Amino acid sequence: MRHSLCQILAAVLLAMVLASTSRASAxxxxxxxxxxxxxxxxxxxxxxxxxxxxxxxxxxxxxxxxxxxxxxxxxxxxxxxxxxxxxxxxxxxxxxxxxxxxxxxxxxxxxxxxxxxxxxxxxxxxxxxxxxxxxxxxxxxxxxxxxxxxxxxxxxxxxxxxxxxxxxxxxxxxxxxxxxxxxxxxxxxxxxxxxxxxxxxxxxxxxxxxxxxxxxxxxxxxxxxxxxxxxxxxxxxxxxxxxxxxxxxxxxxxxxxxxxxxxxxxxxxxxxxxxxxxxxxxxxxxxxxxxxxxxxxxxxxxxxxxxxxxxxxxxxxxxxxxxxxxxxxxxxxxxxxxxxxxxLEAYDRLAAPIASRPAGSITETLSRMPNEAGESVLGDIVADAQLAATRLEANGGAVIAFTNPGGVRGDIPKKESGMVTYADVFASQPFRNQLVTLTLTGMQIRNMLEQQWLDPKRPRILQVSKGFSYAWDGARPIGDRVAADSLTLNGQRIDPATGYRVTVNSFLAVGGDGFTVFMEGSAPLVGVYDVDALYLYFKANSPIAPATGNRIVRLN
CATH class of the missing domain: 3.60.21.10 (Metallo-dependent phosphatases)
Structure with a gap:
């Protein structure tokens, strides 16, 4: 059956309209x-x-x-x-x-x-x-x-x-x-x-x-x-x-x-x-x-x-x-x-011999989670390790160590064997900051501790080494939260005018986390890396058990 010219033209026009509509829709x-x-x-x-x-x-x-x-x-x-x-x-x-x-x-x-x-x-x-x-x-x-x-x-x-x-x-x-x-x-x-x-x-x-x-x-x-x-x-x-x-x-x-x-x-x-x-x-x-x-x-x-x-x-x-x-x-x-x-395998072949080095052992997981006062089990151990690494320095060994909580990045979990490797230690101290020992007066130490509340919504409570303790009161005004008569070292009150050798990591030493008082310290002496200090502490003191934190006391 032959189509008329009109039918053919109508079919072409319809196809064109449908194609145009399709393109417009697309x-x-x-x-x-x-x-x-x-x-x-x-x-x-x-x-x-x-x-x-x-x-x-x-x-x-x-x-x-x-x-x-x-x-x-x-x-x-x-x-x-x-x-x-x-x-x-x-x-x-x-x-x-x-x-x-x-x-x-x-x-x-x-x-x-x-x-x-x-x-x-x-x-x-x-x-x-x-x-x-x-x-x-x-x-x-x-x-x-x-x-x-x-x-x-x-x-x-x-x-x-x-x-x-x-x-x-x-x-x-x-x-x-x-x-x-x-x-x-x-x-x-x-x-x-x-x-x-x-x-x-x-x-x-x-x-x-x-x-x-x-x-x-x-x-x-x-x-x-x-x-x-x-x-x-x-x-x-x-x-x-x-x-x-x-x-x-x-x-x-x-x-x-x-x-x-x-x-x-x-x-x-x-x-x-x-x-x-x-x-x-x-x-x-x-x-x-x-x-x-x-x-x-x-x-x-x-x-x-x-x-x-x-x-x-x-x-x-x-x-x-x-x-x-x-x-x-x-x-x-x-x-x-x-x-x-x-x-990962290409990098691990180079890293594994170092990562697997035994550091020591633990009896329980060492947690970085702070208690109500801001003190943590692992924070105490890190501070103790930094004090131990700088206590015997020839030009004036440290008597106190402080470390920032943000630098303690992860727990050291207990494995079935209880063993801890260099990689485990590194995971908790991954920044590889060098330790710096400097002299601060007792008054500067108190002023530095007050800087923990520069950001009231996010206080940064420093972890402190064994022998040093103090109390703070959250109900008191910012700038006056640390009880002056509570600062003690080995049972003796901190004297505001006396100089004390203090160890911190290089991040804090240059005013990190807002702790600018550390920049006022005198006679700085640069030491080992923080992770190496912790590694050596494990080797010397294992097995390490978590201890109850009582170095920092919160009054309110």
């Missing part, structure tokens, strides 16, 4: 993007002891430990979570390195950078721990090359990070420019998205001041808001903030009841153009809505990857919707990635 369909996010990796290439603690499904009032984490398992999780998404990107919110276990720290975190590169990390904000070894060492992490002191130690040359560090609020005083680019723009199906990277403003109080002396850390929200007009001028409507600052919720890993902390006020100050905030620093896992914006955090130590799904409007190029899910990197659910295994 152009207006939302563009989907999956963002995978982590924070506070801290060089945990191997699963952390204890995994992650979550609410017991059968009893919400109880929490259970789930084996999770490690680079081998996380790499598989990232690959599986991105495999069905045409558009995807892997990002991080700081503290990828620093305060790391032995396998990473032994090589100044080079294996961690390489591991994350292999996973396809694209951009990361800079955290405070990225500055643990100072600005120049962080630049080496980005650009590659050998360590300034230890040289090239790894199984192959270190090429630096393929991913891009971002630091919008971190400025070099000498140039007025940001240390790293403030943001990165990535396009997905023609739609640009900006990722702004931020370091917390309080970083100088958390790292050795000498390592960041040439840097200025500006207000996080003000920095972001100032960048919004610039990004909009570049045609960017979808904006994601990667910030190394966080909050404290009371719920489970995918919840957000009653969140508090710095992130709340920061998000409320942000320009409404900000669509999503990926946070960190507080080592919490949460999915929150704050001031109409989604705010996420992925716990710590590689135990969680946050899967964030965005829908973008092709017409407005802005975010239509966003939802997130914190996925636990269960070691039983995600198989080991062979490339990661090969990387």
């Amino acid at each position: 152009q207006t369909a939302p563009v989907e993007l999956r963002i995978l996010a982590i924070n506070d990796f801290h060089g945990y290439l191997q699963p952390p002891q204890g995994g992650i603690r979550i609410a017991d499904p059968d009893d919400k009032s109880n929490r259970i430990a789930v084996a999770a984490g490690g680079a081998e398992h996380m790499a598989t999780a990232v690959r599986q979570l991105r495999q069905n998404s045409k558009n995807n990107i892997f990002v991080a919110a700081g503290d990828l390195i620093g305060a790391s276990p032995f396998l990473s720290a032994m090589f100044h975190d080079e294996p961690t950078i390489e591991s994350l590169d292999m996973m396809g990390l694209a951009v990361a904000s800079v955290g405070n721990h990225e500055f643990d070894e100072g600005k120049e060492e962080l630049l080496r992490m980005q650009n590659g090359g050998c360590h300034a002191i230890d040289g090239c130690q790894g199984p192959h040359p270190f090429q630096g990070a393929k991913f891009r560090y971002l630091a919008a609020s971190t400025f070099e005083k000498s140039t007025g420019k940001t240390l790293f680019p403030p943001y990165a723009i990535r396009e997905f199906d023609g739609i640009p998205i900006a990722f702004i990277g931020l370091t917390l403003k309080g970083t100088p109080k958390l790292v050795a001041p000498t390592g960041v002396a040439d840097l200025e850390f500006r207000d996080e929200a003000d920095t972001v808001n100032a960048l919004v007009p610039e990004l909009k001028a570049r045609g960017v409507e979808a904006i994601v903030v990667l910030i190394h600052e966080g909050g404290f919720p009371s719920g489970d890993y995918n919840e957000c009841p009653d969140i508090s902390g710095p992130i709340v006020d920061i998000v409320r100050k942000l320009d409404k153009a900000i669509d999503l905030v990926v946070s960190g620093h507080t080592h919490q896992a949460y999915i929150c809505e704050i001031d109409g914006r989604l705010v996420t955090s992925a716990d710590k130590y590689s135990t969680v990857v946050t899967a964030i799904d965005l829908k973008l409007d092709p017409a407005t190029r802005d975010v239509i919707s966003v939802r997130a899910d914190n996925v636990i990197v269960r070691t039983e659910a995600f198989a080991k990635d062979p490339e990661q295994t090969a990387l």
